[in-house]
Amino acid sequence: MPSSEWVPGPLPEGRPTYVGLADVLAGDIARGRLRPGDRLPTHRHLARTLGVTVRTVARAYAEAERRGLVGGEVGRGTFVRSGFGLAGVPAPTETDLASLHPPITGTVDPAALLGATLGALAADRGALRAVATAEESKDLPAHRAAGAAWATHAGFRPAPERVLLTSGAQHALTASLLALAGTGAVATTPLTNPGLIAAARQLALPVVAVDCDEDGMLPDALAEVCAAGGTGLVHLQPTLANPGARTMPPRRRAALAEVCARANVWVLEDDPLGPLADRRPDPVAALLPDRTCYVTSTAKVLALGLRIGVVAAPEAAYAPVAAAVRATTWLTAPLLGEVFARWVDDGTAERITAARRAAAHSRNATAREILAGLGVRADPAAPHLWLPLPEPWSAGQFTAAARDAGVLVSPGDEYTSSRGQAAFGVRVGLNADAGDDELRRALLTLLSLTHTRPPA
Numbered sequence: 001m002p003s004s005e006w007v008p009g010p011l012p013e014g015r016p017t018y019v020g021l022a023d024v025l026a027g028d029i030a031r032g033r034l035r036p037g038d039r040l041p042t043h044r045h046l047a048r049t050l051g052v053t054v055r056t057v058a059r060a061y062a063e064a065e066r067r068g069l070v071g072g073e074v075g076r077g078t079f080v081r082s083g084f085g086l087a088g089v090p091a092p093t094e095t096d097l098a099s100l101h102p103p104i105t106g107t108v109d110p111a112a113l114l115g116a117t118l119g120a121l122a123a124d125r126g127a128l129r130a131v132a133t134a135e136e137s138k139d140l141p142a143h144r145a146a147g148a149a150w151a152t153h154a155g156f157r158p159a160p161e162r163v164l165l166t167s168g169a170q171h172a173l174t175a176s177l178l179a180l181a182g183t184g185a186v187a188t189t190p191l192t193n194p195g196l197i198a199a200a201r202q203l204a205l206p207v208v209a210v211d212c213d214e215d216g217m218l219p220d221a222l223a224e225v226c227a228a229g230g231t232g233l234v235h236l237q238p239t240l241a242n243p244g245a246r247t248m249p250p251r252r253r254a255a256l257a258e259v260c261a262r263a264n265v266w267v268l269e270d271d272p273l274g275p276l277a278d279r280r281p282d283p284v285a286a287l288l289p290d291r292t293c294y295v296t297s298t299a300k301v302l303a304l305g306l307r308i309g310v311v312a313a314p315e316a317a318y319a320p321v322a323a324a325v326r327a328t329t330w331l332t333a334p335l336l337g338e339v340f341a342r343w344v345d346d347g348t349a350e351r352i353t354a355a356r357r358a359a360a361h362s363r364n365a366t367a368r369e370i371l372a373g374l375g376v377r378a379d380p381a382a383p384h385l386w387l388p389l390p391e392p393w394s395a396g397q398f399t400a401a402a403r404d405a406g407v408l409v410s411p412g413d414e415y416t417s418s419r420g421q422a423a424f425g426v427r428v429g430l431n432a433d434a435g436d437d438e439l440r441r442a443l444l445t446l447l448s449l450t451h452t453r454p455p456a
Helices: 017-031 043-050 054-066 110-122 125-132 141-151 169-180 194-202 219-227 250-263 315-329 334-346 348-370 395-404 436-450
Strands: 070-073 077-080 163-166 185-188 207-209 231-236 266-270 292-297 309-312 384-388 425-429
Touching: 017 054, 017 436, 043 054, 054 070, 110 125, 110 334, 110 348, 125 334, 141 163, 141 292, 141 309, 141 334, 163 169, 163 315, 169 194, 169 231, 169 266, 169 292, 169 309, 169 315, 185 194, 185 219, 194 207, 219 231, 219 250, 231 250, 334 348, 348 384, 348 436, 395 425, 395 436
Parallel strands: 185 207, 185 231, 231 266, 266 292
Antiparallel strands: 070 077, 163 309, 292 309, 384 425
């Protein structure tokens, strides 16, 4: 490509101009707009085109050279390098975008906040005695109240006496299935929470996939499944679903609640990421309160090691779910419950949540900018996205190729509710473990892969 032909697209906002220009250059290489050996515009020509200083362009080219994207030749100009690898940046270590560790702004450190809370608890003899000598099979009242407050949003206000604490969301899902599904099938979406799939299979419960569209499970399809008989429980992820990152609009929630009411089935509402959403609609639990168990948790939002699940159960379900919790853990660790309660009461929980929410928005915007045009599903508040794969990639092939290029992603086949189903996509976590620049490089690597073909 002659040097005068390359014109960068819009530069990303919120980053130094020279860094943004280097990012756009990397993206155009990944997309194939620029190829090895192409000569880039001169500093002066590009500065005039973009309306920036020559020094800015010089810094951008220097940054691109540092990343291994380009090389300069005295008297000839700046050229796209050959043999630069995917996205132009050889990854020295693997970047983990397979896990789901929601990002957080650097000004808030959950570990430091935990240390402060434990220090305050150590000085509180009464609270220490309460958590150290808890022998009953019931959560402490203050801990149940914190669980109710954590679950409260929109028109949903669970009573503390209807709240149970569990050892994380997975334990909450398992206990709820054990208590409510009986021997019936669990209806869920074709792509769903792998924890739900694992728990159902462990309990020998059949899983039925119900068709969905971009707004979530289809009410008519669910009605057909329920009418066929044998459905014991309907599993829904209305907010920031895993892996599809979709949030159901209020009208769809209401329609599904109506179908479940007519069919008289239990609903298990799975909402571990809900607190990251800016404005959550009424949950199904508020629309169908007598038949819905609402589950949320703290690990993904507050701290991975603070494994507290919250189940808000209707009156008819409370006793069987409580019995299932006792049978599987007896009592959720009161020490964790005390930390959780203090964080909810003193505002620490909201502070951490706000920091993760802001970071998720920022990273999601970055990802949607880099992966534009690939049909990604990405709610702006989600700490993850779903990347559909172009033909002829399979999820397994793409995951392996990404791993070889230094990026870990989660293959779509892990989320299929039917063993015979194939998922032609991957979940990409916008994780706290990766720095901003590392995340951008990893996303550019994935972008580059989508423009290639699987190894023969």
